[in-house]
Amino acid sequence: MTQTPDPLRLIAVAAMASNRVIGKNGKLPWKLPEDLGFFKRLTTGYPVIMGRKTFESIGRPLPKRRNIIISTTLKTAPSGTDLVASIDALRLPSINLSGKAFVIGGAQIYAALMPQIDEIYLSYIFEDHQGDATLPEFETSFDLKEVIKKYDDFEVRHYLRNALK
Numbered sequence: 001m002t003q004t005p006d007p008l009r010l011i012a013v014a015a016m017a018s019n020r021v022i023g024k025n026g027k028l029p030w031k032l033p034e035d036l037g038f039f040k041r042l043t044t045g046y047p048v049i050m051g052r053k054t055f056e057s058i059g060r061p062l063p064k065r066r067n068i069i070i071s072t073t074l075k076t077a078p079s080g081t082d083l084v085a086s087i088d089a090l091r092l093p094s095i096n097l098s099g100k101a102f103v104i105g106g107a108q109i110y111a112a113l114m115p116q117i118d119e120i121y122l123s124y125i126f127e128d129h130q131g132d133a134t135l136p137e138f139e140t141s142f143d144l145k146e147v148i149k150k151y152d153d154f155e156v157r158h159y160l161r162n163a164l165k
């Protein structure tokens, strides 16, 4: 018997400074090893979806995860990745994406996919940082469900989309 695949559930994971900065000159503006560890534990085993610039910043596919890159300029998928040319393409049957998938940035991709995102894991950094990439306002469409971890420099907040949409 053929089973119907689970519907796609998009979950954003991001780290944001208190002034909403998430990136600077194509990189993360901070070094937070505990946050990288949390990110790895959360996303391992699941597809990760990212913009072309974030992929270039990481420089290689993330291991033990299906890496999906969104780009209009790349013509072939970098080794070890899958390539889509639009956010709508993520839902094409040929992409075969179902169940939980993590949206891992950057700013353009968070903004483009935010209307479709169901949950957010946000590492909220307690101070401002200088940068050129920011996370769009999402708070009016999401409820804070739980603060799941607390560290000296940041805490991990789990948000769920609220009923108002």
Ligand SMILES: NC(=O)c1ccc[n+]([C@@H]2O[C@H](COP(=O)([O-])OP(=O)(O)OC[C@H]3O[C@@H](n4cnc5c(N)ncnc54)[C@H](OP(=O)(O)O)[C@@H]3O)[C@@H](O)[C@H]2O)c1
Pocket (backbone or CB within 6 Å): 013, 014, 015, 016, 021, 022, 023, 024, 025, 026, 027, 028, 050, 051, 052, 053, 054, 055, 057, 070, 071, 072, 073, 074, 085, 086, 087, 104, 105, 106, 107, 108, 109, 110, 112, 133
């Ligand atoms: N703090 C965090 O949690 C976090 C997470 C990830 C990244 N970052 C930071 O964010 C910064 C990068 O963000 P960014 O906004 O500059 O780049 P990005 O979102 O990673 O990638 C942008 C690229 O994605 C493609 N793209 C975006 N929207 C698209 C759409 N609707 N359809 C098709 N392709 C689309 C385009 O690629 P083409 O030009 O090839 O068409 C675009 O140039 C870096 O500083 C990075 O370190 C921070």
